[in-house]
Amino acid sequence: MKNLTKRQSEIFNYIKEEIENNGYPPTRSEISKTFGFKSPNAAEDHLKALKKKGVLDLAAGTSRGITLSNQSSGIPVIGLVSAGGPILAEENIEKTIPNNPGILSHGVDFYLKVKGDSMIDVGIFENDLIAINKNIPVKKGSIVVARINNEVTVKTLTKISDSQVILRPENSSYPDIEINPKKDNLIFEGTCVGLLRDFS
Template sequence: MKNLTKRQEEILNLIKSHIQDLGFPPTRADIAKSLGFKSPNAAEQHLRAIEKKGFISILSGASRGIILNDTGNDDIPIIGLVAAGGPILAEENIEKTIPRSNNLLSNEIDYYLRVKGDSMVDVGIFEEDLIGVSKTLNPKIGSIVVARINNEVTVKTLIEFNQNKVTLRPENKNYTDINVNPSIDELVIEGSCVALLRESL
């Protein structure tokens, strides 16, 4: 799917907000009026271009017959067990997906990760809980992060982060801190934890 131009994106957003506000798509004339075009045909041609790029479908003959093609990025995947080696978001790790309900929790969540083990019980994170993970939010000292150490994915509190020493703390009295030397072991901070869900109580 090719990229939209600035103007085309503007029109696509207009369509989306029209649907959001009124419950149905705008006409060519509506679009032209909103963007100051003097001819509805300007809108028509933009729509054709956007359709050609795959973002919408146009039903011929039907008034307001604009259908938004889902771009797939409004569903959040739930990640179960992470297969060793591959990326976290690989197809085989996805348990299911859930629609992004934007009013609830943070909208920075890129995926949910199902918690294994009891290493974080002291901060109220239990086995089978789902943790909302943001890939982009950069991890702070003291925050809970998803880390990958030598292909094993784990959730811990980030205590120290230096060139030759990274400390990850399990929030459970029975476990001790994990110290990693990034120049020896492979370490990736996959993301920051921003929310928590528990389905069964």
């Protein structure tokens, strides 16, 4: 995603939503009407810019011939997170899978491939994909993706205060993790909103 401008993001998201809601992409006129453009050419220019940046494709001479490119229509699956850097950095993205609006009650920003057996008591197994929303405020009882001193882990958040955070593995063989957020570097990467398992 080659940094869209603010305006380009707005246009792009609108197109995405239209496809989701109507089942087909908007025309230049519809885009113009929505954003108050007085000329359909404003929309045309935006489409060309978005195409140039690789987030969509245009079929020439075709009404509503807008297709979102794979990278932009899919949701990234994060495998192993390399230390440092943001979780959604290119090198962490194992693949992308199609967006599936309407299946889960919350939006999904990315999927995380589960490593280890620390959450088996709540039915989260190795290699399951857990759906993560970055924007839901983390709260007690939620299953969260936390980064503790640059190590990423999935646990149940059982206590959260200024001086102490407790993360519980849902597996009786593992002890709780107690963190002092003033001493340790703790970042919440998101909340688990769903789970996907593929029996292949």
